[in-house]
Ligand SMILES: Nc1ncnc2c1ncn2[C@@H]1O[C@H](COP(=O)(O)OP(=O)(O)O)[C@@H](O)[C@H]1O
């Protein structure tokens with residue numbers, strides 16, 4: 001299950017994604033955490049020291065190896081250099097699973113032991129001095145899109161991404177790659193305006209978007225969110241002294257989180273689990289192809305010097321991985 005947390009800076013994306021990750025891990029579920037926000041804070045929110053977080057490998061810096069691995073023996077992709085963030089998988093491509101060892105995880109993922117359970121963390125990497133003026137942050141976020149387009153994830157296994165709601169997610173197809181997108185909104189006009197904008201962009205792509213109100217204090221806040229967000233409002237997370245203690249450097253156990261807030265995490269999990277049956281492998285693959293063709297036409301074919309539209313394997317559908325270890329379905333089959 002692929003889940004994104006989006007929202008305005010400061011709304012609580014990192015806080016809530018880290019808590020959700022811990023909640024899943026505490027239940028023994030396999031989780032990959034992905035930090036795809038330009039402000040890379042997920043590592044520390046999961047308990048890394050600043051020093052450990054600064055030493056995390058970045059996906060952005062390993063793109064050539066990632067491409068080489070994912071390309072596998074796909075005959076439609078001449079070389080890793082011809083692979084862009086949207087290059088879709090086809091026959092011969094290597095696919096990733098949530099629970100496995102592979103060279104991508106070996107190079108980029110770091111295990112984090114939590115007070116209950118553990119996770120693996122992948123980070124896109126910070127926007128560095130050298131990037132200024134020559135690259136956009138979405139070139140780093142592109143690594144996440146590649147991974148998601150090559151991921152075979154099943155029920156009861158999760159990839160949770162902490163991401164911005166900003167233009168970087170819309171510079172490619174990344175925003176369409178999730179089974180569920182949680183938009184974190186404070187009960188303010190700015191909070192809900194980010195929701196409206198996201199919903200607007202996402203409308204034509206069948207993005208399943210639910211709002212989590214955060215730092216909600218009292219009935220007026222709740223009324224405001226209900227009025228502005230309507231049925232898209234899934235749950236509200238209150239102002240939390242537990243979160244504040246954590247922010248002050250304490251390491252409170254997850255068990256001691258306020259029961260009402262813990263119940264919200266469980267509600268998110270139910271919502272995610274319920275979205276499994278809505279998955280459509282064909283539609284998922286078609287959207288990947290659509291964004292690839294758009295990128296190929298608008299800039300990438302010219303940049304790479306070959307017609308990247310030819311990378312599309314039209315008979316391939318990214319199947320679904322079943323936890324009992326079955327192989328993905330043969331090309332063309334709908335699982
Ligand atoms: N429910 C909450 N109760 C108390 N403080 C919160 C809560 N949610 C977020 N915060 C605080 O608000 C600030 C911004 O949260 P953060 O998760 O970093 O936002 P974002 O990742 O969206 O930029 C942090 O200091 C965080 O501790």
Ligand SMILES: [Mg+2]
Pocket residue numbers: 010013014015037039041
């Ligand atoms: Mg953040």
